[in-house]
Amino acid sequence: MIVSPTLHTAAIAALERAVNGALALSPHSRRELAALTGRVIAIDCTAPPFSVYLLPTASGELDLRGVHEGPVDTRVRGSGSAFAELAGSADPAATLVNGELSLEGNSAPLTELSRIVAGLDVDWEAPLVDTLGDVAGHQLAVALRGLFSFGRDAGRSLARQLDEFVHEEARLTPPRAELEDFYSDVQALGLAVDRLGARLERARARLARLGDD
Amino acid sequence: MKDRDTTHFGYREVDKDEKAGLVAGVFDSVASRYDLMNDLMSGGIHRLWKRFTIELSGVRPGHSVLDIAGGTGDLAAKFSRIVGETGQVILADINYAMLAVGRDKLVDHGLSENLEFVQADAQCLPFPDDSFDCITIAFGLRNVTDKDLALRAMLRVLKPGGRLLVLEFSKPKNPLLSKAYDAYSFSVLPVMGRLVAGDSDSYRYLAESIRVHPDQETLKAMMEDAGFARVEYHDMTGGVVALHRGVKA
Structure with a gap:
């Protein structure tokens, strides 16, 4: 733990209060969250450095801890911006696969949690x-x-x-599709140039051998 | 002429047999306002210290937990929720007034099914060997007459692999913080105690007892001498408080 235990615990306690305050106004999300009881999800944020463990409870709340020494179902590591991208993503599973987050363990509880948070409908x-x-x-x-x-x-x-x-x-x-086509063309051109370079190299080597003979 | 068996009661040196009665007097006097005073004195930070203690305890559903000097039951209430129906939490305190306040509070919060309340002296715990997965003592060890005896008693009733967590006031590392802390303890606390709990002497004792309590490294060595393995401590709020953790090998 890089920050002092008191500050780290204070931040986690405040976050837990805010999350459970929002959940208290969304009975549907609490019911869905209760189904994840027993799962442990570890979030390791590298920048800013901060770790938190998420433990859904049977009453549909989220226990947040700074230290957890038991088994962890899912561990996600990455920067704060990568986590923000996941939280705001319409397709969390795709963001997990294609984004800059590294994942250990079972991804299902995390995508489910992300879906519940995204669908939080506060009453x-x-x-x-x-x-x-x-x-x-x-x-x-x-x-x-x-x-x-x-x-x-x-x-x-x-x-x-x-x-x-x-x-x-x-x-x-340019629109995203055009941009992706352009990147694809650039990549193809790069490969073609590499191949041409290799051929030229081979031709140069052959010429050198013929000259020696 | 120094053949009396003595110990500290704040800055005073008293007979060992006398200390428990004096400490009992302090807590009889403050029991009803104990929670309020804790919040006022620490600005609510004691809740964060206790929360960190629970995180480091590693307590899980089904575990048995002993909270010694548990007072008004802050830790016991959290543990009761964590261990669930299959676990058990025992809230122990030598002082009947504190135990009664804690019991009433927890029962009022609907927590009683997996909780037991025991009036017990930390030096001679009335439990069989190898009984608990975790023992906590928060802000209680400095009031115990013979700390070594108490640590050995805790080791005896812990299961092998079980953890002891000692949350206690300690020595701030920063000299500036230390001076500010001294000024606060000896000037502000007794006044606050007089205004809120109607008892300034008890809060003067609190400040004095903290100063004569072993520092971080000394307590660590005491736990190792008592037989605990993998002893470590975490300073909190600049060392005003330290959380020591040891494991029964």
Whole structure:
């Protein structure tokens, strides 16, 4: 452990509180998480250096620990940005395979956990009703749900339109498919040049042998 | 003329037979406000120290755990959840008032099925040999009259491979921190004790007892002398507190 045990434990305790606070408002995610009871997932972040063990509990919470000396089902190692990419990925399994994370053990609990986190659907109504009463709480929850739903849809739409404008209208950068074709052509050209170089080398060697004869 | 068998009670030297009664007086006086005072004195950091202790304990479902000087049951409550229905946790304390506060708190939290409460002296533990997978003693060892005797008793009741974790105040490594800590302990703590628990003497004893408690390396050597293997310690909050861990070979 590089950081002091007190700071490391404080960070993990705060993270655990935040995660379980969000889970408490998402009963569906808690039920799914409870199915992972007994699994241990180790996250080793190399930059910034930080390790944490995730232990789902039977009550659908997530126990976070800085030290775990028992067996580990899944261990993932990588930089903070690589973990952020996994957390925000629409296809966690593909990101795990193609990304910059190294994986030891069984990947299934990790992809399942990532799917649960990505699908976290927070129900704002219960705490609002508890605090504001049935009528006002329900009205505010409906308004918030609408706002979040609008924000999510608007965000997706904006991203799609921006993508289209940048690639197709303004031609600021080539589309992903074109770029991949270009990289593929460059790779093929590189291989062809290597082959040509090898042939030239062989021809030069043969000429040198003929000259000696 | 120094043939009396004496020990420390804070900065005072008292007869060994006298210390347990004096310590009992301290804890009888503070038991009802113990948790509140811990939060105030440490700014809540004692929860992080205890959390780290639990992480290092390696306790798993089905284990048997003895929490000595368990007081108001912070560690026992966590262990009770970890060991589950197949495990067992014994909360032991020499002081009846502390044990009663701890028992009431844990029962109020719905934790009692795998918990037992035992009034016991750490020096002569009333349990068979090789009984526990893990023993913890948090902020209790410095109050024990004969620490060597207590460590040997803990070793006896641990199962082979079992772990002892001693969480205790220790010696800060940084001289600046050490000075600030001294000023806080001897000026602020007794005032806080008087205002919140109505007892400044007990909190003066707390500060004094910490200063006469063995430092990190001395306690490590004591645990090794008692027969523990693979003894190591982790300083926390600059060495204000240290967590020692040893294994019964």
